[in-house]
Amino acid sequence: MESALTARDRVGVQDFVLLENHTSEVAFIENLRKRFKENLIYTYIGSVLVSVNPYKDLEIYTKQHMERYRGVNFYEVSPHIYAVSDNAYRSMRSEKRDQCILISGESGAGKTEASKKVLQYYAVTCPASEHVQTVKDRLLQSNPVLEAFGNAKTLRNDNSSRFGKYMDVQFDFKGAPVGGHILNYLLEKSRVVHQSHGERNFHIFYQLIEGAEDELLRRLGLERMAQQYQYLVKGSCPKVSSINDRSDWKVVRKALSVIGFSDDEVEVHVHTHTHIYRHTHKGSYIERNSVLKMHTNTQRCSDSSILVGWLSLLGVDFSVLKEALTHKKITAKGEELMSPLNQEQASSARDALSKAIYGRTFTWLVNKINTSLAFKDKFNSKNASVIGLLDIYGFEVFQNNSFEQFCINYCNEKLQQLFIELTLKSEQEEYEAEGITWEPVQYFNNKIICDLVEEKFKGIISILDEECLRPGDASDITFLVKLEDTVGGHAHFVTHKLADGKTRKVMGREEFRLLHYAGEVNYNVNGFLDKNNDLLFRNLKEVMCSSENRILTQCFSREELTDKKLPETTATQFKNSLAKLMEILMSKDPSYVRCIKPNDAKQAGRFEEVLVRHQVKYLGLMENLRVRRAGFAYRRRYEVFLQRYKSLCPDTWPSWDGRLVDGVSTLVKHLGYKPEEYKLGRTKIFIRFPKTLFATEEALEERKHSLATKLQASWKGYNQKTKYRKLRWVLGFMFRHHPRCPENEYFLDYVRYTFLMKLHRALPKTVLDKSWPTPPPALTEASELLRKLCMQNLVWKYCKTISPEWKHQLEQKVVASEVFKDKKDNYPQSVPKLFVGTRLDGDDINPKVLQALGTEKMKYAVPVTKYDRKGFKARARQLLLTASSAIIVEEAKLKQRIDYSALKGVSVSSLSDGLFVLHVTCEDNKQKGDAVLQSDHVIETLTKVAICADKINNININQSSIKFTLGQGKEGIIDFTSGSELLVAKAKNGHLSVTAPRLNSR
Ligand SMILES: Nc1ncnc2c1ncn2[C@@H]1O[C@H](COP(=O)(O)OP(=O)(O)O)[C@@H](O)[C@H]1O
């Protein structure tokens, strides 16, 4: 509905509760008219659907339309019969409550079409299984069959239903339709024998003679000419342009098969139903016989073939039937006598029999369909939920109104009563549920009229029954007099005699007038008694009970003959069946469809105001609206309301985290709602006047509009901007190496952005991964910083995972790297080799040495070669490192102890040799001078020395020679050269000459 509000100026309101002037009938009709002109035939009054017959096919019943309404909130989409169907279905599923859809409206207003649309909706949208498919088919196919036998062309409607229909559709727990059941009400049997000018008998008669194959007609003894049969031409219009009897026959024939009639059954059934032809075949036995009797002519029936066909059909004995149709059995002084009938009496006996047969076989047909639709799964039938569909004759007013109209209008009076009770009740219940005070609503309660018709002893039906049953000369007129005597003072009852002068002018003397809720109707009492008695002479009944026709034996039971109890009159039967119907409907949650016909000419696009006003009045739509509007025009669940309007208040936009009711309260206060304009219930907000809601809706529209304007503006700008962007791009490229300036800023930003995104995707994953995308010039520095950061991060992450041993190893390697990397030729070879804790353990060192060390802890020991200071003789020694000194050991002797404090530095060559010199301070006379040593693990050994002695910065790497002190101020020199192999020897110049192989090219 909310979406509808926006379009309200163009096509009125989609819900009458939003009509500002809700008491104005003019405004109401104008709204209907406006919408009708736009082919918007549906409008709501709250949850009631008002439908105006378009008399043309609208493209609003496609499968896509069905899908649109499926599972969607009633108010989210425009009004539609599918919305009502879906809503009922969902309520049934979610609330586990049986539903009913009550369709009302006058003849031709579209009730039957609406009920078919509902069925089709369920057939298409509900889940299905294989079994369900046949049920769906049968449900759908029951319509053409019932219409063929129960519908007829009337002045009002070419396909007027002449019976009331209530159909239950049963759904299983999965929501699939699994069965159905039909109740039929008061078939207009009089149509079988009489039709007003311009009307027809039931469709099936015409369908059969137009559509049946020759062979079938021959077997039935029928001719293709409708004119041959009096019962079919009383209204002088056996052919109707809008009806194709021939193709309809095919449809009906097929539908009968779907429902489960065997071919044989179809034939018998159609025979039985249409036996009536025979009665009235011009020249048939009965007609002539009756006439002849009148003239005491004894001419015999000439057309014996017709007679034979008829009798074989009814399955009764010829002479017995003849006797029964022309005589009446009377009982006088305890004796049974056969009294002959005059022509009129004989005709009426014939008509009574025809009506009885048609009426009873129609009921038989409904039962047969019910058997076919029955939900077979007894076990689960208790779990089935039900949606009932009521398509019943609407309020009817003709020039001459008879017993049928009296029954029909009484039925509508009852439905209106139910409608009032249920709508008021549900309205009141909703207020209670929401904790809102109920204010009494003024409305006309038509119970007074229902009572006038149906009250025991005092009501019109009781009086009619009394006249029908009492001995003596009861007649339609005595009935009228009795009415005057009994209910003459009733406010809703008038007769010619009781009326004032003005009313008298428009009333016949044989009429009584009822002031129905929907309007005044004059009923002519002629025929009331007969129609109410609906008598079939006992002898005719007897004949029918003896019939051998399979269907008739089921329709006329022998028990009827022996039953001494008087059969119920038609009106009483009808009254009782209506009471049952009300009970059924009361037990379900109702939805309403109120149908209106826009003109009497069945024309598309014509909206006759007078006619529509009349229907609006007698459908009680204005009252319906008044009840609905009595308290609050609009109500909506908090979440729905908040969702729609939250953007109108800064506190609720974009979301409200608190209680829904507080959110709604904040919102409406912000919108300036006055306290009397709304109430907050338990789950819903109630808004009293439509204008309040319209204002809110307008505010929403405005907001949407301003948003749209903004969007539009930026869209317009967008097009110009695309051109500008291209230019900017070219400029940016040209100026890319310039410092940031307006010409290149977009380009640079873009390039930066792309680089950063690329980097983001390609960051190195491990410390050893040295890959890094090349940065654009503008980002070189940042890239470098980022790279370091990244590496630090990786290292940090890596460090967190390493063991203490490994950490120690790495620390030494870092020192080695700092000291030797790129400086000494054999450094790279040392990198992959792990440094060991010591090269000599306890067993390799003389115990005396260990003893001499005492508590001094040895940190590293390695075999070395010592070159004598004089002569440079090579001697095998051990170098031990403790916490405080480096010690040179020969076997068991500590040959030289160099305190780290006395260690000036360490010299080593840049080549691949293992020679090194430990320089010591000379002031100390005890010192023997610098030590010239060689280690096979020189990198490792010197790294240990550097760490133990804390001399990392005192390791000198020399290119070609090392000077060292021999003691007492004398110097020695070691010369280094590259060669093919390692050679250490005293040179002629007295220097120590070392040749080392080149391992790594620099
Ligand atoms: N929704 C509709 N769309 C198109 N035509 C419709 C619609 N409803 C009714 N009609 C037309 O009006 C005719 C009478 O409708 P019907 O349902 O038989 O009336 P009712 O059952 O109320 O007497 C239909 O035969 C059809 O031609």
Ligand SMILES: [Mg+2]
């Ligand atoms: Mg109908």
